[in-house]
Amino acid sequence: xxxxxxxxxxxxxxxxxxxxxxxxxxxxxxxxxxxxxxxxxxxxxxxxxxxxxxxxxxxxxxxxxxxxxxxxxxxxxxxxxxxxxxxxxxxxxxxxxxxxxxxxxxxxxxxxxxxxxxxxxxxxxxxxxxxxxxxxxxxxxxxxxxxxxxxxxxxxxxxxxxxxxxxxxxxxxxxxxxxxxxxxxxxxxxxxxxxxxxxxxxxxxxxxxxxxxxxxxxxxxxxxxxxxxxxxxxxxxxxxxxxxxxxxxxxxxxxxxxxxxx
Numbered sequence: 001x002x003x004x005x006x007x008x009x010x011x012x013x014x015x016x017x018x019x020x021x022x023x024x025x026x027x028x029x030x031x032x033x034x035x036x037x038x039x040x041x042x043x044x045x046x047x048x049x050x051x052x053x054x055x056x057x058x059x060x061x062x063x064x065x066x067x068x069x070x071x072x073x074x075x076x077x078x079x080x081x082x083x084x085x086x087x088x089x090x091x092x093x094x095x096x097x098x099x100x101x102x103x104x105x106x107x108x109x110x111x112x113x114x115x116x117x118x119x120x121x122x123x124x125x126x127x128x129x130x131x132x133x134x135x136x137x138x139x140x141x142x143x144x145x146x147x148x149x150x151x152x153x154x155x156x157x158x159x160x161x162x163x164x165x166x167x168x169x170x171x172x173x174x175x176x177x178x179x180x181x182x183x184x185x186x187x188x189x190x191x192x193x194x195x196x197x198x199x200x201x202x203x204x205x206x207x208x209x210x211x212x213x214x215x216x217x218x219x220x221x222x223x224x225x226x227x228x229x230x231x232x233x234x235x236x237x238x239x240x241x242x243x244x245x246x247x248x249x250x251x252x253x254x255x256x257x258x259x260x261x262x
Contacts, residue, residue, distance in 0.1 A: 004226050008233065009133070016115065016125045023115045023125070024062040027108050031058030033230045037220040038100035041211070043093050050097050053083045057101065058108045065112045077105055107238035110245035113255055120256025127178050127260060128244045131171045131194050132237040135201040142166025156209040164202060171198040182260060189262035193247060197240045204239030208232070 015026035032055045039051035057080030064073035080101060088097035114128070115121040143163025151159040175194035179187035208231060212220065219228025227233050244259055251258030 002226075004224050005233075008224070012129065013126070016122055016129070020066050020112075020115050020121065024066045024112055027062045027112055028059045030230060030234070031055050031062070031104060031108055033223060034058075034104045035100075037223070037229045037231050038104070041215050041217055041220060042096040042100060043091065050084055050087050050091075050093075050100075053080050053087070054101050054104060056080070057105055061105060061109050062112050065109060066116060068116065070113075073109065077109075080105065103238065107241040110241040113245060114241075114248060114259065115256075117254050117256030120254065120260055122256075123178075123182070124244070124248070124256035124259045127174070127194075128197065128240060129237070130174045130178070131197045132201050132240045134171045134174050135167045135198040135236060135240075136205075137167075138170035139163040139167025139202070139205075142170075152206060152209075155206060155213055159206070159209075168195060168198045168202055171195060178260065185260055186262040190260065193259070193262070196247070197243050200243035201236035201240040204236040207239070208235035 012026065015022045035051040035054035035058070036047050038054070039045045039048055043050065045051065057076055060076040061073045064070070064076060081098065084097050084101050085094060088094035091097075111125060111128070114124045117124060139159070140163065142165065143158070143160040146160070146162035146166070148160050148162040150157065151161050151164050171194040172191040173194075175191035176187045179185050179190045208220075212218065220231040221229035223229050224233060231238075245255065248255035248258040
Protein backbone atom coordinates (compact mmCIF):
# COMPACT_ATOMS: atom_id res chain seq x y z
CA UNK A 1 0.00 0.00 0.00
CA UNK A 2 2.78 2.46 0.93
CA UNK A 3 4.80 1.56 -2.16
CA UNK A 4 1.78 2.14 -4.41
CA UNK A 5 1.12 5.52 -2.80
CA UNK A 6 4.75 6.59 -3.21
CA UNK A 7 4.87 5.56 -6.87
CA UNK A 8 1.60 7.32 -7.69
CA UNK A 9 2.64 10.43 -5.79
CA UNK A 10 6.01 10.57 -7.55
CA UNK A 11 4.39 10.18 -10.97
CA UNK A 12 1.87 12.93 -10.24
CA UNK A 13 4.53 15.34 -8.98
CA UNK A 14 6.82 14.66 -11.94
CA UNK A 15 3.98 15.19 -14.41
CA UNK A 16 3.04 18.50 -12.78
CA UNK A 17 6.59 19.82 -12.61
CA UNK A 18 7.95 18.82 -16.03
CA UNK A 19 5.44 20.65 -18.27
CA UNK A 20 1.76 21.31 -18.93
CA UNK A 21 1.86 18.58 -21.57
CA UNK A 22 3.17 15.88 -19.26
CA UNK A 23 0.40 16.76 -16.83
CA UNK A 24 -2.20 16.70 -19.62
CA UNK A 25 -0.92 13.24 -20.57
CA UNK A 26 -1.32 12.07 -16.98
CA UNK A 27 -4.87 13.43 -16.90
CA UNK A 28 -5.70 11.55 -20.11
CA UNK A 29 -4.34 8.25 -18.77
CA UNK A 30 -6.17 8.75 -15.48
CA UNK A 31 -9.32 9.65 -17.42
CA UNK A 32 -9.31 6.31 -19.21
CA UNK A 33 -8.99 4.50 -15.87
CA UNK A 34 -11.75 6.57 -14.27
CA UNK A 35 -14.10 5.97 -17.22
CA UNK A 36 -13.47 2.23 -16.98
CA UNK A 37 -13.99 2.11 -13.21
CA UNK A 38 -17.19 4.14 -13.29
CA UNK A 39 -18.72 2.10 -16.11
CA UNK A 40 -17.72 -1.11 -14.37
CA UNK A 41 -19.50 0.00 -11.20
CA UNK A 42 -22.71 1.61 -12.43
CA UNK A 43 -23.30 -0.24 -15.72
CA UNK A 44 -21.47 -3.52 -15.18
CA UNK A 45 -19.53 -2.85 -18.39
CA UNK A 46 -15.76 -3.08 -18.66
CA UNK A 47 -15.40 -0.44 -21.39
CA UNK A 48 -18.57 0.37 -23.29
CA UNK A 49 -19.50 3.21 -25.65
CA UNK A 50 -20.35 5.54 -22.76
CA UNK A 51 -16.96 4.94 -21.15
CA UNK A 52 -15.30 5.58 -24.50
CA UNK A 53 -17.11 8.91 -24.81
CA UNK A 54 -16.08 9.82 -21.27
CA UNK A 55 -12.41 8.99 -21.90
CA UNK A 56 -12.43 10.82 -25.25
CA UNK A 57 -13.99 13.91 -23.67
CA UNK A 58 -11.31 14.02 -20.98
CA UNK A 59 -8.56 13.65 -23.60
CA UNK A 60 -10.01 16.39 -25.80
CA UNK A 61 -10.51 18.77 -22.89
CA UNK A 62 -7.00 18.16 -21.55
CA UNK A 63 -5.47 19.03 -24.93
CA UNK A 64 -7.76 21.96 -25.75
CA UNK A 65 -7.43 23.65 -22.36
CA UNK A 66 -3.65 23.20 -22.51
CA UNK A 67 -3.53 25.06 -25.85
CA UNK A 68 -5.87 27.74 -24.47
CA UNK A 69 -8.93 26.89 -26.53
CA UNK A 70 -11.61 26.71 -23.83
CA UNK A 71 -14.40 27.38 -26.33
CA UNK A 72 -13.53 24.18 -28.20
CA UNK A 73 -13.22 22.32 -24.91
CA UNK A 74 -16.75 23.46 -24.09
CA UNK A 75 -17.97 22.09 -27.44
CA UNK A 76 -16.27 18.76 -26.69
CA UNK A 77 -17.87 18.64 -23.25
CA UNK A 78 -21.31 19.46 -24.66
CA UNK A 79 -20.97 16.75 -27.31
CA UNK A 80 -19.92 14.25 -24.65
CA UNK A 81 -22.90 15.09 -22.47
CA UNK A 82 -25.25 14.77 -25.45
CA UNK A 83 -23.80 11.41 -26.47
CA UNK A 84 -23.78 10.12 -22.91
CA UNK A 85 -27.34 11.31 -22.41
CA UNK A 86 -28.58 9.50 -25.51
CA UNK A 87 -26.80 6.23 -24.72
CA UNK A 88 -27.57 6.45 -21.02
CA UNK A 89 -31.26 6.95 -21.71
CA UNK A 90 -31.41 3.94 -24.00
CA UNK A 91 -29.54 1.75 -21.49
CA UNK A 92 -31.46 2.92 -18.41
CA UNK A 93 -28.38 4.44 -16.76
CA UNK A 94 -28.92 8.09 -17.69
CA UNK A 95 -28.43 9.69 -14.27
CA UNK A 96 -25.43 7.65 -13.18
CA UNK A 97 -23.72 7.93 -16.57
CA UNK A 98 -24.12 11.72 -16.68
CA UNK A 99 -22.90 11.96 -13.10
CA UNK A 100 -19.83 9.91 -13.98
CA UNK A 101 -19.07 12.20 -16.91
CA UNK A 102 -19.36 15.33 -14.78
CA UNK A 103 -17.37 13.66 -11.98
CA UNK A 104 -14.42 13.19 -14.32
CA UNK A 105 -14.66 16.03 -16.84
CA UNK A 106 -14.98 18.90 -14.33
CA UNK A 107 -11.92 17.93 -12.23
CA UNK A 108 -9.86 17.24 -15.37
CA UNK A 109 -10.72 20.66 -16.79
CA UNK A 110 -10.05 22.30 -13.42
CA UNK A 111 -6.61 20.79 -12.93
CA UNK A 112 -5.39 21.32 -16.50
CA UNK A 113 -6.64 24.92 -16.38
CA UNK A 114 -4.79 25.59 -13.14
CA UNK A 115 -1.60 24.10 -14.60
CA UNK A 116 -1.94 26.27 -17.73
CA UNK A 117 -0.92 29.40 -15.80
CA UNK A 118 2.69 29.83 -17.04
CA UNK A 119 3.88 31.62 -13.93
CA UNK A 120 2.02 29.95 -11.07
CA UNK A 121 0.38 26.84 -12.52
CA UNK A 122 2.92 24.40 -11.15
CA UNK A 123 2.80 25.86 -7.66
CA UNK A 124 -0.99 26.01 -7.70
CA UNK A 125 -1.32 22.31 -8.47
CA UNK A 126 1.34 21.38 -5.93
CA UNK A 127 -0.68 23.36 -3.41
CA UNK A 128 -3.91 21.51 -4.28
CA UNK A 129 -2.14 18.15 -4.12
CA UNK A 130 -0.55 19.02 -0.78
CA UNK A 131 -3.92 20.03 0.68
CA UNK A 132 -5.63 16.87 -0.59
CA UNK A 133 -2.89 14.55 0.64
CA UNK A 134 -2.75 16.30 4.01
CA UNK A 135 -6.53 16.01 4.33
CA UNK A 136 -6.42 12.25 3.69
CA UNK A 137 -3.52 11.65 6.06
CA UNK A 138 -4.80 13.87 8.86
CA UNK A 139 -8.31 12.40 8.62
CA UNK A 140 -6.94 8.89 9.00
CA UNK A 141 -4.56 9.83 11.80
CA UNK A 142 -7.14 11.91 13.65
CA UNK A 143 -9.72 9.17 13.48
CA UNK A 144 -7.31 6.49 14.66
CA UNK A 145 -5.81 8.53 17.50
CA UNK A 146 -8.91 10.32 18.79
CA UNK A 147 -11.69 7.92 17.85
CA UNK A 148 -15.16 9.00 18.94
CA UNK A 149 -18.55 9.01 17.23
CA UNK A 150 -18.85 7.68 13.71
CA UNK A 151 -19.45 10.25 10.99
CA UNK A 152 -21.68 8.28 8.62
CA UNK A 153 -21.67 4.60 9.57
CA UNK A 154 -24.04 3.61 6.77
CA UNK A 155 -21.79 5.18 4.16
CA UNK A 156 -18.28 4.71 5.55
CA UNK A 157 -18.14 2.78 8.85
CA UNK A 158 -14.53 3.73 9.63
CA UNK A 159 -14.87 7.51 9.36
CA UNK A 160 -15.27 9.52 12.56
CA UNK A 161 -16.18 13.10 13.40
CA UNK A 162 -12.74 13.56 14.92
CA UNK A 163 -11.11 12.47 11.67
CA UNK A 164 -13.31 14.86 9.71
CA UNK A 165 -12.44 17.83 11.92
CA UNK A 166 -8.71 17.12 12.07
CA UNK A 167 -8.55 16.38 8.35
CA UNK A 168 -10.34 19.60 7.47
CA UNK A 169 -8.37 21.90 9.77
CA UNK A 170 -4.86 20.42 9.45
CA UNK A 171 -4.39 21.67 5.85
CA UNK A 172 -4.39 25.22 7.22
CA UNK A 173 -0.74 24.47 7.98
CA UNK A 174 -0.22 23.81 4.27
CA UNK A 175 -1.60 27.25 3.49
CA UNK A 176 0.75 28.88 5.98
CA UNK A 177 3.72 26.93 4.62
CA UNK A 178 3.00 27.92 1.02
CA UNK A 179 2.49 31.55 2.04
CA UNK A 180 5.94 31.56 3.64
CA UNK A 181 7.46 30.13 0.46
CA UNK A 182 5.63 32.40 -1.95
CA UNK A 183 5.84 35.73 -0.13
CA UNK A 184 3.46 38.48 -1.17
CA UNK A 185 0.32 36.58 -0.17
CA UNK A 186 -1.68 36.58 3.05
CA UNK A 187 -0.90 33.52 5.17
CA UNK A 188 -4.20 33.61 7.12
CA UNK A 189 -6.23 33.91 3.92
CA UNK A 190 -4.34 31.13 2.15
CA UNK A 191 -4.85 29.00 5.25
CA UNK A 192 -8.60 29.60 4.93
CA UNK A 193 -8.42 28.66 1.25
CA UNK A 194 -6.70 25.43 2.31
CA UNK A 195 -9.50 24.64 4.75
CA UNK A 196 -12.14 25.31 2.08
CA UNK A 197 -10.40 22.97 -0.36
CA UNK A 198 -9.99 20.38 2.41
CA UNK A 199 -13.73 20.54 3.09
CA UNK A 200 -14.37 19.87 -0.61
CA UNK A 201 -11.94 16.97 -0.40
CA UNK A 202 -13.95 15.47 2.46
CA UNK A 203 -17.15 15.81 0.43
CA UNK A 204 -15.49 13.98 -2.45
CA UNK A 205 -14.36 11.16 -0.20
CA UNK A 206 -17.79 10.67 1.36
CA UNK A 207 -19.59 10.99 -1.98
CA UNK A 208 -17.53 8.23 -3.57
CA UNK A 209 -18.13 6.03 -0.53
CA UNK A 210 -21.87 6.64 -0.88
CA UNK A 211 -21.80 5.62 -4.55
CA UNK A 212 -19.94 2.42 -3.72
CA UNK A 213 -22.46 1.64 -0.98
CA UNK A 214 -25.30 2.22 -3.43
CA UNK A 215 -23.88 -0.43 -5.75
CA UNK A 216 -22.66 -2.78 -3.02
CA UNK A 217 -18.95 -2.43 -3.83
CA UNK A 218 -16.03 -2.23 -1.43
CA UNK A 219 -13.63 -0.75 -4.00
CA UNK A 220 -14.04 0.82 -7.42
CA UNK A 221 -11.64 -1.79 -8.85
CA UNK A 222 -8.44 -3.63 -7.99
CA UNK A 223 -6.30 -1.50 -10.28
CA UNK A 224 -3.88 -0.27 -7.59
CA UNK A 225 -2.36 -2.84 -5.20
CA UNK A 226 -3.34 -2.07 -1.62
CA UNK A 227 -5.66 0.79 -2.57
CA UNK A 228 -8.38 -0.66 -4.77
CA UNK A 229 -9.21 1.55 -7.73
CA UNK A 230 -7.86 4.86 -8.94
CA UNK A 231 -11.07 6.58 -7.85
CA UNK A 232 -10.55 5.16 -4.36
CA UNK A 233 -7.23 7.00 -4.31
CA UNK A 234 -8.22 10.33 -5.86
CA UNK A 235 -11.89 10.71 -4.86
CA UNK A 236 -11.20 13.67 -2.58
CA UNK A 237 -8.75 15.27 -5.00
CA UNK A 238 -11.35 15.42 -7.77
CA UNK A 239 -13.76 17.60 -5.81
CA UNK A 240 -10.88 19.56 -4.26
CA UNK A 241 -9.71 20.46 -7.78
CA UNK A 242 -13.14 21.80 -8.70
CA UNK A 243 -13.21 23.91 -5.53
CA UNK A 244 -9.72 25.24 -6.24
CA UNK A 245 -10.70 26.19 -9.80
CA UNK A 246 -13.81 28.01 -8.58
CA UNK A 247 -11.66 30.01 -6.17
CA UNK A 248 -9.12 30.71 -8.93
CA UNK A 249 -11.85 32.30 -11.08
CA UNK A 250 -11.13 35.54 -9.21
CA UNK A 251 -8.24 35.89 -11.70
CA UNK A 252 -9.35 33.87 -14.76
CA UNK A 253 -6.42 34.95 -16.92
CA UNK A 254 -3.93 33.69 -14.33
CA UNK A 255 -5.68 30.94 -12.35
CA UNK A 256 -2.63 29.88 -10.39
CA UNK A 257 -2.15 33.44 -9.21
CA UNK A 258 -5.85 33.73 -8.40
CA UNK A 259 -5.70 30.67 -6.19
CA UNK A 260 -2.49 31.46 -4.33
CA UNK A 261 -2.22 35.23 -3.94
CA UNK A 262 -4.47 37.17 -1.57
